[in-house]
Amino acid sequence: MQTKRKYIKVFLVLTFITSLTCFGSLQAQDDKFVVVLDAGHGGHDSGNLGNGYKEKNIALNVTLEVGRELEKNKDIKVIYTRKTDVFIELHERANIANKADADLFVSIHCNAHSSQASGTETFVLGEKNTGRNFEVAKRENEVIFLEDNYEEHYEGFDPSSPESTIAIGIEQEVYVEQSITLARKIEDNFINKAKRKSRGLKQASLLVIRNTYMPSVLIEVGFLTNTKEGAYLNTKAGQSKMANAIKDAIVEYKKEIDQNVGKSMIGTEKVDKKTVEVLETMPLVYEDVTFKVQIAASSRDLEPKSYNFKGLSDISKVKDGKLYKYFYGSTSDYNKVKQLQEEAKSKGYSSCFVVAYKAGEQIDVAEALKSAAN
CATH class of the missing domain: 3.40.630.40 (Zn-dependent exopeptidases)
Known part of the structure; x- marks a missing residue:
């Protein structure tokens, strides 16, 4: 637990330092x-x-x-x-x-x-x-x-x-x-x-x-x-x-x-490459929060099998009204779920986004991320 807190503190400190040099940019520099x-x-x-x-x-x-x-x-x-x-x-x-x-x-x-x-x-x-x-x-x-x-x-x-x-x-x-x-x-x-x-x-x-x-x-x-x-x-x-x-x-x-994707995090584009690599691979675990990547929603009840989702495995689904929502992956590690999101994008799910659950209920990703400061 102490190790997890240490990782979170390091992440927040580096993010704060980054904000001093690029405070005007509130969005990560993604592709257009x-x-x-x-x-x-x-x-x-x-x-x-x-x-x-x-x-x-x-x-x-x-x-x-x-x-x-x-x-x-x-x-x-x-x-x-x-x-x-x-x-x-x-x-x-x-x-x-x-x-x-x-x-x-x-x-x-x-x-x-x-x-x-x-x-x-x-x-x-x-x-x-x-x-x-x-x-x-x-x-x-x-x-x-x-x-x-x-x-x-x-x-x-x-x-x-x-x-x-x-x-x-x-x-x-x-x-x-x-x-x-x-x-x-x-x-x-x-x-x-x-x-x-x-x-x-x-x-x-x-x-x-x-x-x-x-x-x-x-x-x-x-x-x-x-x-x-x-x-x-x-x-x-x-x-x-x-x-x-x-x-x-x-x-x-x-x-x-x-x-929805949560791009309003302060960007890290001005941090040196080595620091970015550390941040992206460092475990960033949020207790009692489960992150998933929502890749699709459909009125059809599809089997959560890889052949239905362009080869992606670890697919889950929930029924929300008349729609079935399909998710890739499940983890409490925020950096891990961002990696899963990139994998989903590489398979063609360009509009996929991260969602967060706590106690079985979906919550805003921003709300989940605030727990890092506690």
Whole structure:
């Protein structure tokens, strides 16, 4: 016990010394938060042509505006699937995001309907494809027929088959909670900031986000087939309003993720390399606290086996309402759990974060860390 206290005291002293030299920096210098922005359609795929407007052009304009605003944030890196009027295959859009090890994938589109339906919708991947949701998924997925060798890339997938769309909903569901969090922020901003009508957050089996290994959403910024809404979305002012609502939601989401991960610890980036190595490997044990790495949340009850979690073992789960939360590792050593978090990130769980439990109840990580001073 005396040894553990000694380690904690050493850690606190070194951290305090570090704060004297870099007090202005309250966040550790991590890699930038990577956002992949995907403008729907493009090239010979015009998307919908409601009221004579071209979806591909409006989606691109909104996407580029979102990107320009996000790029003003030095902590965010923006990658585009397209910046010009070119055709990008659906599977390649996901590949771009995966190769970039992105933290978010955001696909932007415009809606269409045979009536004067209006309003925004933000979709996350899921199995709920009844009625209107299935029609949206079918329309967006039918783009594959414009691709060469689509049979090879999509393994016999049939956009007209409800069974096919249900099957793809499972693949990204480990990121459903984070995707829903972002989607809600986007729709809230459409209502409160852009002053637009919202049709809400929905789930559908959309190929463009099927194979992305990060939280992903598909946004329908409005109906081009609606006379007033189509005209609004075809204006620079309308596109700017929608883009800023999306940008603000992404920034808000990033702030929330940063807080959940616990990055507000005073940074150690100015400490010499040898000291950093000592700090990272030194046991930092908190009595009566258990740290875990939350890697996913899903409505599906998955077996906590390594083959379901990209080879990671020591998986546990808890049921929280309708969701199952999945965790990697279990330790009272804070430095150990940070190492486990890096391992999980290396396996593709880029948005994983540390959680803390005490007496079987989840508590804030910051609250757990305060016990070091006692």
